[in-house]
Amino acid sequence: MxxxxxxxxxxxxxxxxGHGETAAETxxxxxxxxxxxxxxxxxxxxxxxxxxxxxxxxxxxxxxxxxxxxxxxxxxxxxxxxxxxxxxxxxxxxxxxxxxxxxxxxxxxxxxxxxEDPSERRALVLEALEMTEALHERVATKVVRITDFRDELAGLIGRYREVLDGLDAVPV
Amino acid sequence: MxxxxxxxxxxxxxxxxGHGETAAETxxxxxxxxxxxxxxxxxxxxxxxxxxxxxxxxxxxxxxxxxxxxxxxxxxxxxxxxxxxxxxxxxxxxxxxxxxxxxxxxxxxxxxxxxEDPSERRALVLEALEMTEALHERVATKVVRITDFRDELAGLIGRYREVLDGLDAVPV
DNA sequence: GGCGAATCTCACGTTGACGTAAACTGCGAG
DNA sequence: CTCGCAGTTTACGTCAACGTGAGATTCGCC
Missing domain, CATH: 1.10.1660.10 (Multidrug-efflux Transporter Regulator; Chain: A; Domain 2)
Known part of the structure; x- marks a missing residue:
């Protein structure tokens, strides 16, 4: 890299x-x-x-x-x-x-x-569908977990800010 | 494992x-x-x-x-x-x-x-705050991207289902 | 057609995050 | 006291996902 x-x-x-010869031309x-x-x-x-x-x-x-x-x-x-x-x-x-x-x-x-054999085509689509559904499930779970984690971090930031304000209130 | x-x-x-001797006891x-x-x-x-x-x-x-x-x-x-x-x-x-x-x-x-020195404590909190904010940023970005991806998958699933219905409509 | 930059095909090196085997030790049950 | 198990240190093994040359070819421009 x-x-x-x-x-x-x-x-x-x-x-x-560049100009006009994208692909349809060539x-x-x-x-x-x-x-x-x-x-x-x-x-x-x-x-x-x-x-x-x-x-x-x-x-x-x-x-x-x-x-x-x-x-x-x-x-x-x-x-x-x-x-x-x-x-x-x-x-x-x-x-x-x-x-x-x-x-x-x-x-x-x-x-x-x-x-091609229609039943075989159906099987192919079904296979892809099922795999995509499994992947979707996995991703959805991850979305929930990572969203929770993000919110935890946000809360943590809020508490840090409070502490900081508390410290600033009593200056050197 | x-x-x-x-x-x-x-x-x-x-x-x-087990029963009563959690920690405060021991x-x-x-x-x-x-x-x-x-x-x-x-x-x-x-x-x-x-x-x-x-x-x-x-x-x-x-x-x-x-x-x-x-x-x-x-x-x-x-x-x-x-x-x-x-x-x-x-x-x-x-x-x-x-x-x-x-x-x-x-x-x-x-x-x-x-x-301890209050100004040093302030610096410590500030450092933790900044790091947490950076992490939060990173996580937030990831949340957006992964959510998009999840929705794309959902759309893909919908299209697969349509195709499948189309195939079923013309049975063997 | 010549030349420097870009690509090609092996093939070995590297790095992070552990796995795994060997030889030794502390300790509670029989 | 001995057995056996869980744990300890030390050290080499592994695996994915590339990185990094070496030497031969190809590209494209003058």
Missing amino acids: TKPAPAGRQAVPAPPG GAPARLRIGEAAQRTGVSERTLRYYEEIGILAPAGHSAGGCREYGQLELERVQRIRELQELIGLNLEEIRGVVTREDRLGTLRDAYHQS | TKPAPAGRQAVPAPPG GAPARLRIGEAAQRTGVSERTLRYYEEIGILAPAGHSAGGCREYGQLELERVQRIRELQELIGLNLEEIRGVVTREDRLGTLRDAYHQS
Whole structure:
């Protein structure tokens, strides 16, 4: 990581497209190489390669020479991964479970899969639904706990302020 | 960890005191040895020793033979540490910063320190206040982000349900 | 087509937070 | 007194999630 980058909540800036030739013109959805992809997402290049290595993030494609290329989808996926990792506290193994299930579901939307066995498609959606519900449950619990904790801190701050006022009332 | 223990939100059960001899009688505030302390807090004995090793949790005292003894305060402190660790995502180094500052402030409450330099006491409280405010800020940000994420998941669940209903409408 | 910057693929190193095994000790029951 | 258990110190092992070169390739600009 060369530049820490506020790590805040700015959305991943879409790949360039300076004036008019965004994607609809070129057909190619504006790909980034690993260096810039790393900068935009705020992770290291090594991290992107590692994510690929363990199978949670594949580049959108490769250049003729073999350089990884990432599109908007992949950048957002990195954000998703980081969110699950830092915010929820999942490890990459658990994250793999989440994203692969989402991927399998994503293939459903592709037209050439519409012909598949309907009951199997139902099973896929159901599986994704159940996993999402489990994740939601987990997150909801965490929201409650962390909210409580925040309020405790607020109370603590109030008491500190009182003590401080008490001390100020009796100056040196 | 021998018994996983739901890891939920039950308060740390106070050390025994079977019938009437809680603490006011014996003078000693009901100490536990490391094995039971570990069980009650849901961490391993190694973890308790490790916390001591890195200076974030000292046992209340030792038995004649050198066994560590933990009281209610220490058990709660373990919970606090785990909360900061798992819920907020602080590492033990950061946690050390939090708890030691709280400790230094805690000595203020001890009567025999009332005589200290008032301006120094003010500085101590101020320091703890500022650190707590910084932590509160950090936690508040996290609350917002994780709440958003939870709501996103809820929306996702809704859409999955719709898709599923759509599939069910066209039975096999 | 040449050159410096960016990427590539191994492959070993690191760090935090413990796990785990070994050898020793204190102590209450039988 | 001995057995056995819970506890102690010391020290090496582990695992995830990358960090960090080394040496070979590729990119893109002059």
